[in-house]
Amino acid sequence: MVGMMGWGANSDQQGWRKGPWTPEEDKLLSEYVNLHGEGRWSSVSRCAGLNRTGKSCRLRWVNYLRPGLKRGHITPQEEGIIIELHALWGNKWSTIARYLPGRTNNEIKNYWRTHFKKKQKASAKQDSKKKIQRQRNQQQQNCTIANKLSPKAEEVIMQKSDEKIDNEYQDAVTFTNYHQSMDPIVDLAPVMTSSDISYAWTDTIPMDGLWGGLWNLDVDDKCKVAIQNEPTTANYSYSTDYAVNLYNGGFIF
DNA sequence: AACATTGTCAACCGCATTAGA
């Protein structure tokens, strides 16, 4: 599978092991965490006899060893939730992951990058091309009035035009990325109450948007969304967590 | 068949936040 090359030496300057985990290391980590529980990752790495940083141990546990993790492809239903929540929150992967039991933020992040980034790119490029094509048509119309260009001149113009498409495309990507990075709730209303949130959501989300998707979740997913109490602090994470909260025992499934 | 490109995913890095001494 994953080769052992590429992580430089297999240990860093402090002597910590790096790179892919071996089955033996997984076993040591699993046994230790199952016995002593999560947390205090630095001591986990020492006490479990692992020559790994606490960070590395935590990551391995959270993304791979933790019980209850789903394996296999993201379902269409999960994909729908990812799309809806990403539209709402942008790249808040860990927040999105809370609504997808058994999925890690790393998994969701990877899924988004591989499945939707390219679509975004494609559509941005297509939009730019359409726009440029309209401009070309306009230019051609103008050319019928002016003297006809030489083949060489036309070639140069077309080349410049293609460069412009690429530049515009890059601008479109930058623009899209910028808006993706915005958090709708934070940017629209940094201080919000639950009533503000419900207003803002119903005001900005289309009928087939978040509510449709989330309310339609299969009961078996044990997942419901509800507006809960008034937030006690004007803090983003509180606001969103209050606004969209899992009904069935918090976030634990 | 060979090479290039794209997709996938585990793991790392840097930074921000939180906890605790």
Added chain:
DNA sequence: GTCTAATGCGGTTGACAATGT
């Protein structure tokens, strides 16, 4: 109140696999 270590997060990288030319 301040400092330091631990933790968590998002972005990025690297390697292999799959697909395209």
